[in-house]
Amino acid sequence: MTTVAWHADALCAAVSRLGSESAFEVLARARQLEALGRHIVHMEIGEPDFDTPAHIKAAGIAAIENNQTHYAPSAGIADLRETIAEYAARFRGIAPYSRDSVVVSPGAKPAIWNTLSALLDPGDELIYADPAYPAYASAASYLGAKPIAVQLHEAKNWRLDLDELAAKITPRTKLVVLNSPHNPTGGVLTTDDLQTIADLSQRHGFLVLSDEIYSRNLYGQAFASISQRPGMQERTIVIDGFSKAYAMTGWRLGYVILPPTLARTVTLFANNTYSCVSPFVQEAGIAALTGPDHDVIAMNETFRTRRNALIAGLNAIPNVSCTMPEGAFYAFPNVSKITHDDKDLARFLLEEAGVATLGGSCFGAAGSGYLRLSYAASIADIELMLSRLREYLPKFPR
Ligand SMILES: Cc1ncc(COP(=O)(O)O)c(C=O)c1O
Numbered sequence: 001m002t003t004v005a006w007h008a009d010a011l012c013a014a015v016s017r018l019g020s021e022s023a024f025e026v027l028a029r030a031r032q033l034e035a036l037g038r039h040i041v042h043m044e045i046g047e048p049d050f051d052t053p054a055h056i057k058a059a060g061i062a063a064i065e066n067n068q069t070h071y072a073p074s075a076g077i078a079d080l081r082e083t084i085a086e087y088a089a090r091f092r093g094i095a096p097y098s099r100d101s102v103v104v105s106p107g108a109k110p111a112i113w114n115t116l117s118a119l120l121d122p123g124d125e126l127i128y129a130d131p132a133y134p135a136y137a138s139a140a141s142y143l144g145a146k147p148i149a150v151q152l153h154e155a156k157n158w159r160l161d162l163d164e165l166a167a168k169i170t171p172r173t174k175l176v177v178l179n180s181p182h183n184p185t186g187g188v189l190t191t192d193d194l195q196t197i198a199d200l201s202q203r204h205g206f207l208v209l210s211d212e213i214y215s216r217n218l219y220g221q222a223f224a225s226i227s228q229r230p231g232m233q234e235r236t237i238v239i240d241g242f243s244k245a246y247a248m249t250g251w252r253l254g255y256v257i258l259p260p261t262l263a264r265t266v267t268l269f270a271n272n273t274y275s276c277v278s279p280f281v282q283e284a285g286i287a288a289l290t291g292p293d294h295d296v297i298a299m300n301e302t303f304r305t306r307r308n309a310l311i312a313g314l315n316a317i318p319n320v321s322c323t324m325p326e327g328a329f330y331a332f333p334n335v336s337k338i339t340h341d342d343k344d345l346a347r348f349l350l351e352e353a354g355v356a357t358l359g360g361s362c363f364g365a366a367g368s369g370y371l372r373l374s375y376a377a378s379i380a381d382i383e384l385m386l387s388r389l390r391e392y393l394p395k396f397p398r
Helices: 013-017 022-035 054-065 078-092 108-119 135-142 162-168 191-204 260-272 279-290 294-315 342-353 379-395
Strands: 102-105 125-130 146-151 173-178 207-211 236-241 254-257 371-374
Touching (some): 022 342, 108 173, 108 236, 146 162, 342 371
Parallel strands (some): 173 207
16 A cells, blocks of 8 residues: 655645745634633634624525535525625716626635636736735745735834835736725725826736625725725726624625626636535525624624723733724734834734734734734723733733
8 A cells, every 4th residue: 555645845836935824823822821710802814703694694594404515606606796796886986887797606715715716817917905814925926926915004004105016006907906994904995096006007917816804894884895996897896795794793794796708717726626615615604694784783882892991901011002093893003112023922922921922023024023913802802902912911021
């Protein structure tokens, strides 16, 4: 019998270019510490701590009872694709989408991976913001494309500097990735920002991949999508999903909306990888989009209260400052007066203070000297975390 040894040299070269989402690694370590009896305050993982709303759970359970437990079409069941197409156009106030534009995926993350796999040739350039959700640069690098970072600045409240963006555009620029509201900073692009990027897209011919997964998590202005700018609906690939708005992270349900010719190829990737999303999960998705919205609104109001408490508390800690996030549920405090080695500080806080956070540089070099805190945590936990920071930050060995 032949045995296969899983030696490192069996791995293909491209995997050395993969990034990773550190939140899952920190969560695993935090769980280990909890198993040893330590109390940990979780501020690392970006998932709403609320239960999935009852009517959504009921729809999923009913679909299981109705034996919707078999394979489904790779692009998603027709009813959900239709519902998403209708919702996405209505929510953004744009022209109707065809349901052939929608490809359903197990979470938004595989939609990003499969879309980039369908679009990027080796050598193509993808412009993205640094810091950023790691999935874009990871997939682009794996595919042999070039991720080109445009640095975000705290002084601009984490909006893109559009001159810097324009300076990075070349004839190889295939895609510009936007993510507003933004993970990890909570920054939000203005309508003027979006118009300038729309003009650049039309002048230079690149497409925009707009990751709008936090489109329901805003605390001031209404949501603005680049797809609303004149001429941009057909140039914008929208990524969205159910994880954040409906507290459905574990259900794994997301989607991409893009022109039907491209959607067919993204569907081919779905066919080659996960085959389809569980039909009962898709039924729950229909209930989420067609059911009452008050849970989404109530969750968001709770996030707003937590955000206000967290930011006030952080700014009262010596050597820490934090801008006011306008969307998503993340704070990105500046700890550079304490250290630039934010990952070491995050490790210290987890191991010594029992506070799980992420170093800002997990999201790119421009995150160095910052921490990312997810305020999908109760006010009691936020207060406890703040008191632990007050106690332990002065003890960080410099
Ligand atoms: C910006 C961004 N896009 C996509 C995702 C993926 O979400 P999902 O859980 O639906 O895969 C996340 C999750 O943290 C995110 O922050």
